[in-house]
Amino acid sequence: MARADSVGAATDAVVQALARAAVSAVEAVGGYAGGVYLRSRSGELLQLALFTGLPLPLFRPWWRMQVNRPFPVAEAYRSGQAVHLADAASAMSRFPQLVAGLPFPFASLYEPLIAGTERFGVLLVLRPATPGVPVGARDRRRLREAAEGLAHELTALSAAGEPVVWEDDPVTVPAAPPEAETGALGARRAVDRLAQAVLSLDRQGRIGFVNSAAEHLLGVGVGQLHGRLLWEAVPWLGHPSHDDHFRAVFMSSEPVHFSARRGRHPPGEWLSVGLYPAPDGVTVTIGTADPPAHAPAPAADPGAGSPAEQASALYRPVALAIALTEAVTARQVSAVVTEELLPAFGGRQLAIYLLDERHLHLAWETGFPQGFLNRFDGVALDVRLPGVETLTTGRPLFFESMQRLAAAYPGIPLDADVGARAFLPLIASGRPVGSCILGFDSPRGFSPEERTVLTALAGLIAQALARARRYDSEAALAHGLQAALLPHRLPVRQHVDTVGRYLPGSAGMDVGGDWYDVVETGSGRLALVIGDVQGHGVAAAATMGQLRSAVRAFALAGSTPEQVVRGTNRLLIDLDPGQFASCCYVVLDPASGSAQAVRAGHPQPLLRRPDGRTEVLDLAGGVVLGIDPEATYPVTELRLAPGAVLALYTDGLVELPGVDIDEGVERLRLALASGPPVPLAETADRLIGDAADRPDDIALLLASLTGGCERAGTQDTL
Structure with a gap:
């Protein structure tokens, strides 16, 4: 196990x-452990x-925490609000x-450690659970005062x-000055007469008293034990399975007993280990024992051992699989x-x-x-069924056999004569979501470890389903907006054809801020518009709608392209600081073929000439919309010939991960050049046909002069 050095005389002011x-x-606040998380440089x-108050090596997985993880320390830091979890039920x-x-x-x-707009980290305290009794106002106030005092000190240190x-790795400090030895000589001799080994650990896991x-x-040797971390002095007790x-013994008030094998290579004899907690430390007893009925499974083999040991080895990868899944629909979560x-x-x-409208529906x-x-x-929800009662009470229900289920709920229909059932409440952030039923083919018991793990996993499932x-709701709203x-x-x-296409992305919310439009300006000209708002979902779709309306209003008012x-x-800067969008705006005179184009951080359009030659236009451009209120946008003069096709598109049509x-x-240029330019609708379908599985949204706008426009000079005719 890793060792965290104690704080010494060289400790800095922080x-x-x-x-x-x-x-x-x-x-x-009557705790037994506590600490401080600070932000990293990034x-x-x-x-x-x-x-x-706790041995740091045992808690290495929690030494570092991403600020966006669904853990209470990250929630307190992100929200700036205290999080108080009085017991396991509220935490679950x-x-x-x-x-x-x-x-x-x-x-x-x-x-949270906050001073003004500055967030330094989070102060935390662990203490015994108070089931059903929330954290009192006095303890809340005391913890808040401690955090405010520390934040004030950190502000002064930062200013200095x-x-x-x-x-770095965390450091550890003693919860209180070590007490002097007060045990009577007779008591020591009495303990020395025991055949069992007896050791006393402080709250950091360091060995104090050792009997003969x-x-x-x-x-x-006794001299090699005193003052050392238990898992360094006795390495076989530091196996991950223990x-x-x-x-458990350092975080709760209940004794713990387990079997352990002295040495691994080669395996030694089996020993019985007892752990007895107290506010100032833990007493460890070790004695000889017969081999257990189910030996602890190796860490790499979760399929061996008793059901409880299997659960202990499996709950982490299962929790991780659920937490990291990218499933976004209820069906994907269930799968x-x-x-x-x-x-x-x-x-x-x-x-x-x-749960929907106070009724449970099979999903x-x-x-x-x-x-x-x-x-x-x-x-x-007023029907007496285990799937209903587990949700309304918030308590999981476990039945080791179908006979026990039938006895608890007389008259309930059963699908089999043998087996076992677990009914789990699906509750996310205190809100009921539904219930989950697990069925087993044979009667079986549910160990305390399995019950705890299954209940915790039910909370993860509930959060995924709520998400x-x-x-689904946001997607429906966003699709409707779009x-x-x-x-x-x-x-x-007359003299011009236009065709537009929109294709939602295959990842995430499936709707975004891509848009296109064609506006009759009132002067006989057409404004061709395409844009892409950053992001996806309702916010992006709403911003897209506002920008489309703004462009139409400016165009209809006779404003120049610039x-x-x-x-x-x-307007975008005023509406939503921090949001940005790209845009390409082209005003076309169908009668003459003349055009004026303005580009704001958007991909360059393509042009297919009447003879089939296709090129990427080189339009001067400005920065994306929403960044600089004083930005300028140069205008490029163009002229289109009859039969030419102008293609405006968003980056989803040309971007692929890693390419x-x-x-x-x-x-895209080769695709536009390869086929006949008309009918224009078929050309549009062909250009987006290969992009059905692109992760990002796609918008495409094609415009083609159909003939009859005034002849222009040969040099600038496209």
Whole structure:
């Protein structure tokens, strides 16, 4: 295990301030551990800078935290609001990933370190759980005062030139000065008579008292034990399969017992380990033991051992699989649960019900007899069924056999005579989402570890489903916005044809800020417009609608092309600072073929000449809209010949991950040159036909002169 050095005389001013605040905060609210996370230099990470009251090596996975992760310390930092979790139930409902990694009964309090607009990090305290009793106002105030005092100190240090960021491993400090030895000589002799090894650990995991039997049982001299971290002095106790036992005893008030093998290469005898917690440390007892019925499985082999040991080895990858999945629909989330959760726990049946208008509706099922679950579809929340009661009470229900299920709910229809069932509440951030049913072919018990892990995973599933439902709602709204804001038809004019196409992207929200338009300016000319607003979803679609309306208003008012784009740029800055968009605006006179073009950070248009030669135009341009209120946009003069085709497009048509955009533009140029230019609608369909699976949105606008326009000079005719 890794070792974190204790703070010494050379500690700098920042660490001293952190240590004072952490220790005093722990004492003020009756905690047993606490620490401070500080931001990193990049601002993307929170790093545990200092901790007290727990052995740091046991908690290495939580030393660094991305600021956007769904964990309470990141939430407190992002929101600037305190997070108080009084027990495991409140933690499960809001932060199931925290409980998936630390499935123990404890309370945790997180207070952001803020001074004005400056956010330094988060002060946290761990303390015993108070099930059903929220954190009181006095403790909230005390923790807030401690955080405000520390933030004030850090502000002063920062002003004095001290960098208040953290890049190194955390340091550890004692929660209180070590107490003097007060045990009577007789008590020591009594413990020395025991055949068991007895060791006393402080809250950092360092060995204090050691009895005489320890030397024989551990194979280590007493002088080599005192003052060292337990897992350094006795390496076989530091095997990853034992980490959860030590985490549990340091974070809760319940004793822990497990079997361990002394030495691994070659395997030694089995020993029985007992861990007994107290506010000032942990007593460890070690004695000889018979080989257990189920030996702990190797870390790389989660399929061996007892069901509880399998669950302990499996819950991390399962939680990670669910947390990292990119599933965005309820169906995709359910498929992930089927593929990941059922095999991990040996399940065969799965059903997911979602809550809507106080009724549970079947959203997904697998493994049940066909049609069996239909009778439960649409049940109200006042019906006495386990799938309903697990949601209304927030408590998971486990039935080791179908007989126990039938006894608890007389008259309930059963799909089999044998098996076991787990009913899990799907609750996300305190809001009911639905319920999940896991079915097993054979009767089986559910260990405390499995129950905790399954409950935590249910919270992850609930969050994913809630996110999927928000996605569905937002997607429907965004699609509606986009359908309303894009032109339903383009103007029909003599001597010119125009065709527009829009194709949503295949990733994410499926709607974005791409748009096109054709505007009759009132002077006999046509304004051809194409643009791309940054981002996707409702916000991008709404901004797109505002920009399209602004361009139309400026064009209809008789503004010049440069005035249209400049005015739209200033409007976007006023509407949404920080948002930006690209645009290409071309005003075409169908009678003469003359055109004026303005480009704001948008891809260069393509032009196919009447003889089939196709080129990328070189239009002068300005910066994208929304960046510089004083930006200017030069105008390029063009003239189109009859039969020429002008192609305006957004970058989704030419961009592919890992491919230079110039290659995409060249492919589009060749595609425009390769086929006949008319009918124009077929040309548009052909150009976007190969782009159906592109991740980004695509907009395309084609314009072609059909003849009859005035002849122009030969040099500038395109």
